[in-house]
Amino acid sequence: MLNSLALTKKLIRTKYPSFEYAVFSDTPVAPLKKPLRECKLALLTTGGLHLKTDTPFDTKFLDGDCSYRVLPGAVGREDIMVTHESYDHRFINEDLNCVFPIDRMREYVKEGKIGSLSDEHYSFMGHIFAAGPLLENSRTAGRRLKESGVDIAFLTPT
Template sequence: MEMSRKAIPYTPNQKSLSEMTLMIVSTSGVHKVDQDPFSTDTAQGDVTYRVIPGDVQAAELTVTHAAPKEHYNTDAPKEDINCVFPIDRLRELAEQGSIQGLAEKHITMMGYAMKLKQINEVTIPAIVKEVVRSKADAVLLTAG
């Protein structure tokens, strides 16, 4: 079976989960309430991303997303952000010693955007740089 050129290469990890620092990367449209919301212009979508500080509190977060409600209903994440951005659950795992801790930042974007070429050529490489600079041992990917 031939792999796609855009496939993520297998990257073995030598650390146990209890030694790992985790970073959340999400397409759920989560952002801090004091950050610019994602654009809900469905004709264009939004190809930007937001950096979320690692010490953010769940109450400081909200969701803005352009996807139709039947595709992604944001009511539940607005009630409990942890269902799409499990910041509190990861902190609990760190307190229990199941993971080492959380990264100094997390990355979010809105997954409903029509400019796929721009996302692949501009947004994703920028996010990859943020992830590499974070020195996180692993990334937890979430979607809305």
């Protein structure tokens, strides 16, 4: 009997025959260097969120769309749409925060639990079969966030 990893791989390979999991043996660790109450936080998701005015993700590209979209710090639910075919949108349509917890984070800033929120949050697609470009694009997002003074990031893969 196949375990869940092997079963998932078998299912993916029906669409993408050369699929292999990305595997790493090391773990990069950036230690937190200041109290949480002084930290600037950014959200990152693979929920396929983007501004209604932005170019949608390409759901037809077989490798998976490894690009990202920037969501501005002041973004509201009414500004956002989802282009992602691999999860049920009923949940995010009912409550943005179950994928992109921006209201919760704004509460934590008001409460003084964290210092501030980033002026930019990042959204990627999930369901990526060729992960190479995704790693490079996440490095780019990381560099941009670092340059803008972000200390911590909360990631919500979907």
